[in-house]
Amino acid sequence: MSLHRENVTWESADGTWTIGFYDFVETGGDDRDEEWDVEYLNTFGWVSAGHPTSEAAMAAYTAHSANPGGTTLVRWCEENAAEITQLNELAAQHASGPGNPHWW
Secondary structure, X not given: OEOOOOEEEEEOOOOOEEEEEEEEEEXXXXXXXXXXXXXXXXXEXXXXXXXXXXXXXXXHHHOOOOEOOOOEEEOOOHHHHHHHHHHHHHHHHHHHOOOOOOEO
């Protein structure tokens, strides 16, 4: 089964991969669609780091949750360094946040 959730998988300079799923709030009324009636935030609700491949990073998520139907991949290169730095900062905020058990 799949359940669309916005996420990004990125490669660090050391060759390891991290995956982050964005926090969201549900929108809509009583007849809401849990898959699509959501608004994504600029924070992570779930992060997993240190994987040898992007596929292994995704597998860490799908071991606990439905297939999200895809991910945005950001491979390490100098051109992507600033974006990867921002993603690492979001991941670090998640890891240090109160009550965030989903850091694997």
